[in-house]
Amino acid sequence: MSHSSAARTNLTSNRVRLHRDEIVGEGAFRTAYAGTYIGGNRNNQEAVCKCFKSRYQGFESDYFSSDFQVADRAIRYAEDWNEICDSDETILITRGDVHTIGGKRYLVEPLIRYFTKFTSNNGWISNEEGWKGEAMEAFTHYTYHRSGGQMIVCDLQGRYKHNRYNRSKSRFELTDIAICSRRRSYGPTDLGEKGIDSFFNSHVCNQFCHVDGHWARPKYTRQWFPQSSS
Secondary structure, eight states: OTTSTTEEOOTTOOOEEEEEEEEEEEOSSEEEEEEEEOSSTTTTOEEEEEEEOGGGGGGHHHHHHHHHHHHHHHHHHHHHHHHHSOGGGEEEEEOOEEEEETTEEEEEEEOOSSOEEOBOSSSOBOSSSHHHHHHHHHHHHHHHHHTTSSEEEEOOEEEEEOOSSOGGGOEEEEOSOEEEETTOOSOTTOOHHHHHHHHHHHOOOOTTTTBTBOOOOOSSOOOOSOOOOO
8 A cells, every 4th residue: 555646655765863852742642753764755854753652562563553454444545535536635645664763663654743633533523624624524424435334534634735836736645544443443543333423423515525426324323422633
């Protein structure tokens, strides 16, 4: 999947300088540090280096595997989405690599320093992003339809990279996404059927839905979780 047209990767850069004194983000499981690529296509560009907190390091192999599983599945759906959407609505999914730095393992990927949270995995949907937020909602709806109702790609966050010189090269770049599936097979952020129900309880179809025909959605929905952007 790293060579997909819908994947945002490290390209040929396989070395990175870690900046341990600059934390760019922190979640329940991981801390994200700034880094700089050394050599390759991304030479001197900003990277983000994510490592698991000490209490979770015993599970890091499983968690890294889950990260790649989620990204690879989402990339497949983004490829399909990019075939049906307008050129300035295409989606790239970030897919990093694991590097060992100073004896610790880090997931290294291109940094998105200033990003927007469009949706969460608990049913929360931002109402402040205009058409960009609607497009992200529609992508999640599309993944439900495309998967035959088995899952949704959600927890969409990243940026819209606008190209003022060539509109067709504008695109969404997403990172740290989640999947909610009926079998709960996509790691600790997979909230299962309740995650699917909660999204559709909030989602109102918009101009980006049903662009290539009628998209399925659950008949009955319910909000199972407190809505939160975190």
